[in-house]
Amino acid sequence: MRSRQGEIACRSLTKVFGHRSVVDDVSFDVPAGTITGFVGANGAGKTTTMRMLLGLVTPSAGTALVNGRRYRDLEHPRREVGAVVDGPGAHPGHSARTHLSVIATAAGLPLRRVDEVLDLVELTEHAQRRVGGFSLGMRQRLALAGALLGDPGVLVLDEPVNGLDPPGILWVRNLLRQLAGEGRALLVSSHLLSELAEIAHRVLIIDHGRLVADTPLDELLVGQSVVELRCADPAAMERALRARRLRVVTEGDTLLIEGASARETGELAAAVGAGPVHWLTERPNSFEDVYFRLAGSPIRQPGTAADAEVA
């Protein structure tokens, strides 16, 4: 059987639009058999990086390689890299089977793959339905089916769980785990670190075009906690914390502090006369805290309760 292994390598990848570097000197690897989560706020540069890997955007500098070659130098691109970057891109009047058959024919892939991928994404019973009537979840499955037609060793997936309901998210996660388990290299983007927490082996965090973290997932959260403090004189407390080189962020009337325990924080508030203390608690670091620390700006999910938090 043909090997499904693949790998991605980006070196000093840079894209300048006008005078602005939207991807700035980005280097990373996605080895075979692993899922790398690619996280960043809207506009951070995820899609542009992925589009450079797929030959859709020309890098201003640096290289984006799939299996050691630039996309345009791949002999059979669909057999080497599958992508979901802009949804399935299907004609709404076409059935799912027709849509996939058109892609397979254009790419010189055997038509038997159409039924195989329909089965893989569990769309067989909807194969004859018009894509225009598909739900968002079905569209995402169809887009994944298109990416998998060539049985590629590399997958580049831009926000594959965006807008899906919880069962849909679970389904995609399981499929992605399975695909990585077969030796494929997966680069999967999201604007929420927590969405990738369940599946990624490694996490890249991009902020304003620059990579601010490239870390195994389990190392991101180790040994960090956050102390929340509300007190009578937060300005005095903030000065005292900064003088001790502790990281502090103000959120409304609450100070979020890293690097000190609740007890140390309470004692410091008393010592510098910032009290009385109204609220003092210590909690484990969340993915959002980690993102905040590394990227220096909040990442928020619009329209949710998380909007009100350091998200």
Ligand SMILES: Nc1ncnc2c1ncn2[C@@H]1O[C@H](COP(=O)(O)OP(=O)(O)OP(=O)(O)O)[C@@H](O)[C@H]1O
């Ligand atoms: N063709 C283009 N011309 C000019 N600017 C562009 C172009 N494509 C993207 N940009 C800009 O580059 C920046 C990065 O965009 P990109 O789509 O890569 O970010 P992203 O991290 O994928 O964000 P999102 O989650 O919103 O898709 C944005 O400010 C965007 O407006």
